Amino acid sequence: xxxxxxxxxxxxxxxxxxxxxxxxxxxxxxxxxxxxxxxxxxxxxxxxxxxxxxxxxxxxxxxxxxxxxxxxxxxxxxxxxxxxxxxxxxxxxxxxxxxxxxxxxxxxxxxxx
Amino acid sequence: xxxxxxxxxxxxxxxxxxxxxxxxxxxxxxxxxxxxxxxxxxxxxxxxxxxxxxxxxxxxxxxxxxxxxxxxxxxxxxxxxxxxxxxxxxxxxxxxxxxxxxxxxxxxxxxxxxx
Numbered sequence: 001x002x003x004x005x006x007x008x009x010x011x012x013x014x015x016x017x018x019x020x021x022x023x024x025x026x027x028x029x030x031x032x033x034x035x036x037x038x039x040x041x042x043x044x045x046x047x048x049x050x051x052x053x054x055x056x057x058x059x060x061x062x063x064x065x066x067x068x069x070x071x072x073x074x075x076x077x078x079x080x081x082x083x084x085x086x087x088x089x090x091x092x093x094x095x096x097x098x099x100x101x102x103x104x105x106x107x108x109x110x111x112x113x
Numbered sequence: 114x115x116x117x118x119x120x121x122x123x124x125x126x127x128x129x130x131x132x133x134x135x136x137x138x139x140x141x142x143x144x145x146x147x148x149x150x151x152x153x154x155x156x157x158x159x160x161x162x163x164x165x166x167x168x169x170x171x172x173x174x175x176x177x178x179x180x181x182x183x184x185x186x187x188x189x190x191x192x193x194x195x196x197x198x199x200x201x202x203x204x205x206x207x208x209x210x211x212x213x214x215x216x217x218x219x220x221x222x223x224x225x226x227x228x
Contacts, residue, residue, distance in 0.1 A: 006155075036219075043117070043204060043219035044156070089155050100146070100169060101217065103155030 002027040006090045006104030013080055013111050021075040021107045023064075023090035033057075033066055033073040034091040034101070044089065047075075080111045115139065117220035119205050125226045131193035134223045138186070138207030144168075145182055146217060147190050148204040156204055162188060195227045 007022040025033065032051045036044040048057035050066035050073065057064050062077045075088060090104040118137040126132050138145050143164050148156035159178065161168040164185040173180065177196070182188040192199055202224050206217040 041221070043119075043221040044206075045219070046216050049216070091155070094158070100158045100161055101156075103157075105153065105155050 001094050002092050002102055004090050004092055004102060004104045007107055010108040015082055015111055015113050016079045019077040019080045021088055023073045025071050025092055027092060031093045035064055035075050036089040036091055038087045082111045082113055085109055085111050117205055117207055117218055119220035119223055121223055123224045126195055127228050128197055129194040132195055133189055133191045134203050136188045136205030139218055142207035142209050144208045145188050146206040147180055150202040150204055197227050200225055200227045
C-alpha cells in the first residue's frame with residue numbers, strides 16, 4: 001500500500017521565521033495528498049490538499065506543492081505565528097482506489113514569541 | 114454546520130474492563146471512520162462504514178474491538194476487555210462521498226487511558 005515519511009520533530013521556531021516540514025511519499029499512481037493539523041486538545045483539521053501532480057495547495061499562509069519527480073509534498077510557511085503551534089500530519093490514500101488515509105507520524109511545531 | 118461529535122472526551126479504566134465510545138457524524142455524511150492514534154504516531158484506521166455497512170475492518174482487532182453503526186448515522190466503538198496497549202486517542206471522522214475523494218472531517222477524539 002501507499003506510505004508517507006514525514007520529518008520528525010519537534011520543531012521550535014521564533015515568530016516570523018520560515019517553516020518547512022518535509023514529507024515524501026511512496027504510492028501507486030498519483031493519489032491526492034493532504035496536510036492535516038491538530039491543535040492542542042482538538043481533532044484533526046484539513047489544512048490543505050493537492051489532487052494532482054504540480055498542484056499547489058494553500059491555506060492560512062501555508063503552501064505545499066505536489067512534486068512527482070521527487071515524490072514530495074513539503075509544507076511551507078513564510079512567517080509563522082504563535083497560533084501555528086500544533087502537530088502537522090502528511091497523509092495520502094492507503095491504496096489505489098481507497099479513500100482511507102495513511103498518515104505520517106506527525107511533526108510537532110512550537111512557535112515562540 | 115455542526116462538526117463531528119464524540120463522547121466521552123476522556124476515559125480512564127483498568128485493564129480487562131470494557132469501554133464504549135460514541136460518534137455522531139456530520140449530517141448527511143454517509144461514510145464514517147474510526148481511527149486509533151497512539152501517542153507520537155499518526156492515526157491508524159480501525160474500521161470504515163458506508164451507511165450502516167462495513168467497508169473495511171481489516172485492521173480492527175476483532176477479538177476485543179467491535180463497532181456498529183445502526184441506522185447509518187451514529188456509531189459506537191467498544192473495547193472488551195481493554196489492554197494497556199489500547200491507551201490512545203480514538204478519532205471518529207466522516208465524509209460525504211468518498212468516491213469523489215472528498216475531505217474527511219474529524220471529531221475531537223476520545224482520550225483513553227488503560228491502567
